[in-house]
Amino acid sequence: MLKPYYHLNYNEDTGVKDLVEYFIIEQANSKPIYLTICEKTGTKYYYQNRRFRKFHREDGPAIEWGVGAWTNDADLHSKAWYLNGEKLSEEEFNKRMNR
Numbered sequence: 001m002l003k004p005y006y007h008l009n010y011n012e013d014t015g016v017k018d019l020v021e022y023f024i025i026e027q028a029n030s031k032p033i034y035l036t037i038c039e040k041t042g043t044k045y046y047y048q049n050r051r052f053r054k055f056h057r058e059d060g061p062a063i064e065w066g067v068g069a070w071t072n073d074a075d076l077h078s079k080a081w082y083l084n085g086e087k088l089s090e091e092e093f094n095k096r097m098n099r
Contacts, residue, residue, distance in 0.1 A: 002035075009052055020052060033057055042066025046082075054085030058097060061090075 002023040043066040048056035055062035061079035081093035
């Protein structure tokens with residue numbers, strides 16, 4: 001089971017401060033990634049660091065939309081792949097990760 005950590009996050013774009021519960025996930029041969037889970041929707045977001053700005057995950061999608069999540073982007077019905085904050089298609093992601 002993952003141990004929860006808490007961080008007071010300041011969103012520079014909106015000026016809002018909020019307490020973020022996150023989990024640290026160690027990756028083989030790489031830096032750790034930071035996971036947050038939206039309580040309302042169950043959506044999982046994987047970030048490059050604790051600033052929670054750039055989506056990043058090397059072993060799968062960086063966003064896994066939960067059951068209650070809504071998006072108007074037809075490509076994001078269930079998952080979205082990012083490396084270093086750059087959005088990729090699943091095919092582009094697999095090519096970069098040599099899968």
